[in-house]
Amino acid sequence: MLRIRYEVNGGPEVLFAEDVAVPVPGPGEVLVRVEAIGVTLPTVRKVREAAEPAHLGGEVAGTVEALGEGVSGFAPGDRVTGLCFAHGYAEHALVHAAMLSPVPDRASAVEAVALVRSGLVARGAQAAGRIEPGETVLVTAAAGAVGTYALQYARAAGAGRVVAAVGSAGKAGFVRGLGADEVVLYEEAAQWGPYDVVLDGVGGDLLAPAVRALAPGGRLVAFSSGGGTVEAYELLVRGASVIGFQMAAIARGEPQLYERRRREQWELHRAGALRITVHDTLPLAEAAAAHRIIEERRNLGKVVLVP
Template identity: 50%
Template structure:
């Protein structure tokens, strides 16, 4: 099988890597072997490679999201068999034509869903829908989404519209802003604002914080009285507690990883809902697709914050 390794990231965030042949792994007890159809490329990979570069640490074997078909089952595995189509997360060895996966970290994928679209939903869709539910969005309320053209953000815009939001505002960075605005309005956004803009418009009831950093406080400042910000970005950020008091505002966090351990049945319900939204046309995943040997180009798009939707490798 083909695999990608020997990752090196330059000071300018340019990636070099090597496509090489390797023996196909054999699943051990409690493992699945999955022949991959689609692999995710995102900020998590960029952060990992930057950390390796800056600390000169040991070579990395990145993990992330994948979609594919089960080709072998390890001893003791129940619930999955050869030929089943699955999507989920692996912790390492992602960039290969076959990967080892744990049954608890994957879920069934409908046979009729294209691989790239499925990859966009298996985790990004859960984050978008879960964040909206954590924000208790109801019909007639307003929402602003930061990182709105990202793999999660563009799904959140559509899901907010499907949930009956009265007004959906999409916030994006300055890179490729015109293309992002056109896309997001086509997906249901009523307005598109840029991070550098001084005025983000009227207050909103809910902010989905997909970027972090200074945009967290700015999102809180935009909340209407009794409004809520849901933070789900690894970018961090801080909030002045005093800015919450006068308007009875709240800030909460959302994590798919924690929910998968504490409320797996809830994530299962979210997955079923996402596949229904996809089937009836209320959800349209947008993807930027690259060949297996084009990881450098795919990551460059992510590093430039110029991607529209989810960036995907197709082995």
């Protein structure tokens, strides 16, 4: 089978295609014939920044081919999606059963990897921010895979004004089409605000101005892998708070909530209330090109690899 290997750190140019044997599922694992792979920013950053080569994980969707010992709830032929932590850039992937969920018959594999994980992160960030009707909400990385859903969930929560923060003016029309009332640029961060809630998917150098943009009593939800530093004084003078959110805490610690939200998002999509956003689909062998799209911040929604 075809698999993409990461040899040394440095960027997309270190991704290579190789032919390897189809893996055998171990205890608790499911062998999935992969039909779509969602490229994530943490994986792209890992390739660029990791000190040593690491397995290429990602969001995968496809069909169950075999079950490891002790797996129940799935059967060969089931259509599933889930998060693969090792060797996800491949025609077949091993996924722990606890990380898998079913894909509705009406949905494609590409739709599944574009919606499920990114949509659940956005939904979780919206809930963590406790958005109240009429409040002003800023969403950073608004044109990204998670940000596109965060805009829609903020609107659905009753936000009075939804503001999209993006890296270039060329993305303004796209995010307005997803419900943004206003668009601001990262280069204008010093003039942002005030906002009741900030859903921050960027972090890093953008985190400090995002905190300063909070209104009195405002809340910032940090859910990116970009890090960043918060000055306690900035929170003190605003009576504001910063809330960290990680999807794994819900998936592992509150599986019933995770499952309920997963079903809800598919229902919202079917009703036309949640739009799936896919920037492009590329062949698996072009994984390096997919990484470049994200590194250069050109994507409008999810970038998907198709074996």
